[in-house]
Amino acid sequence: MLKAYKYRIYPNEKQKKQLAKTFGCVRFIYNYYLSMKKEIYETEKKSLSKIDCNNHLNQVLKKDNKYSWLKEVDKFSLTNSIYNLDTAYQNFFTEIKKGNNNQGYPRYKSKKNNYKSYKTNFTNNNIEVDFINNKIKLPKLKWIKAKVHREFHGKIKSATISKTPTNRYYVSMLVETQIEPLSQNNNKIGIDLGITDMLIDSNGNKIPNPKTLYKYEQKLTKEQRKLSKKERGSKNFHKQRIKVAKVHEKTTNIRKDYLHKLTFNIISENQVIITESLNVSGMIKNKNLSKAISDVSWSEFTRQLEYKSDWYKRTYHKIDPFYPSSQHCNNCGYKNQKTKNLSIRNWTCPECNKEHDRDINAAINILNQGLNELQIA
Numbered sequence: 272m273l274k275a276y277k278y279r280i281y282p283n284e285k286q287k288k289q290l291a292k293t294f295g296c297v298r299f300i301y302n303y304y305l306s307m308k309k310e311i312y313e314t315e316k317k318s319l320s321k322i323d324c325n326n327h328l329n330q331v332l333k334k335d336n337k338y339s340w341l342k343e344v345d346k347f348s349l350t351n352s353i354y355n356l357d358t359a360y361q362n363f364f365t366e367i368k369k370g371n372n373n374q375g376y377p378r379y380k381s382k383k384n385n386y387k388s389y390k391t392n393f394t395n396n397n398i399e400v401d402f403i404n405n406k407i408k409l410p411k412l413k414w415i416k417a418k419v420h421r422e423f424h425g426k427i428k429s430a431t432i433s434k435t436p437t438n439r440y441y442v443s444m445l446v447e448t449q450i451e452p453l454s455q456n457n458n459k460i461g462i463d464l465g466i467t468d469m470l471i472d473s474n475g476n477k478i479p480n481p482k483t484l485y486k487y488e489q490k491l492t493k494e495q496r497k498l499s500k501k502e503r504g505s506k507n508f509h510k511q512r513i514k515v516a517k518v519h520e521k522t523t524n525i526r527k528d529y530l531h532k533l534t535f536n537i538i539s540e541n542q543v544i545i546t547e548s549l550n551v552s553g554m555i556k557n558k559n560l561s562k563a564i565s566d567v568s569w570s571e572f573t574r575q576l577e578y579k580s581d582w583y584k585r586t587y588h589k590i591d592p593f594y595p596s597s598q599h600c601n602n603c604g605y606k607n608q609k610t611k612n613l614s615i616r617n618w619t620c621p622e623c624n625k626e627h628d629r630d631i632n633a634a635i636n637i638l639n640q641g642l643n644e645l646q647i648a
């Protein structure tokens with residue numbers, strides 16, 4: 272399945288210059304071959320195919336010193352411009368055959384058109400997306416700063432780079448996604464976020480935080496503390512800031528990798544997945560660092576569940592953020608105010624005598640509350 276992913280890019284001055292040059296060359300090629308096609312048709316009653324034009328471009332035009340600047344831009348952009356011209360002709364002839372005379376003859380591209388774009392093709396990793404560091408690599412431009420808000424898995428086929436009249440730059444990636452469908456099942460799961468454990472589910476499983484992640488998070492805390500003691504703007508401050516950035520990147524990679532495996536397993540095994548919503552106001556108030564770190568994992572975890580549910584046709588739902596999931600007995604519904612105290616890990620329901628593990632009880636309540644909200648019995 273081919274899917275398009277569009278991202279905003281932030282080229283630097285040098286890259287902007289290269290982009291402007293490419294937009295210009297693409298327009299030039301389009302207009303040049305439009306003229307040539309017209310002329311050959313009028314004089315010899317022959318039509319030039321896109322292959323003819325492309326051969327002429329490579330064998331004649333690019334070898335002519337007058338046009339040596341054509342060699343400075345992405346070669347695919349020029350070929351694609353010829354292909355675009357061909358499509359314009361095809362459309363024109365199709366409409367004429369249908370008897371529609373309103374379809375105009377292909378027109379010259381004006382310099383004054385403020386919307387500019389060109390297309391390039393993927394070959395030998397000339398196009399890459401760095402999801403972690405928010406960068407996109409394009410032919411002749413190297414890495415460009417980008418806002419990669421959505422992740423994809425699959426092979427990049429092509430990229431279309433555009434510039435809007437408001438001077439914003441975008442790249443739209445065409446990706447062959449290989450999503451193997453998963454078979455449907457009847458399993459439903461509720462998941463609670465933990466601090467000691469990463470996740471606790473309604474089946475009674477507790478998934479610990481990975482040890483390597485813990486190790487790096489400790490290291491990150493240590494390096495950040497060191498940074499805070501350096502004089503801002505000093506050489507040492509700069510050095511330390513790079514060190515922090517590197518540990519941060521490593522930590523993020525380990526976390527994402529671990530969460531990818533985890534979310535894939537959850538999605539594979541369950542048809543309905545219910546979680547809490549991340550309590551943002553609680554997050555700001557809480558200065559506890561281990562809590563802050565688990566919040567980062569939690570938002571990444573829910574983000575992955577969200578798009579993977581979409582891919583694999585699962586139901587993912589976040590419950591009402593004000594629902595007190597740890598206070599109710601999942602057996603009889605009794606509300607135990609004492610569980611507001613986070614140090615209470617186990618309790619026995621005074622109504623029905625059921626013994627509860629605090630987190631597993633919460634996960635079961637999350638599941639039940641979610642099914643209620645979804646109106647799934």
Ligand SMILES: [Zn+2]
Nearest residue numbers: 600603620623
């Ligand atoms: Zn009870």
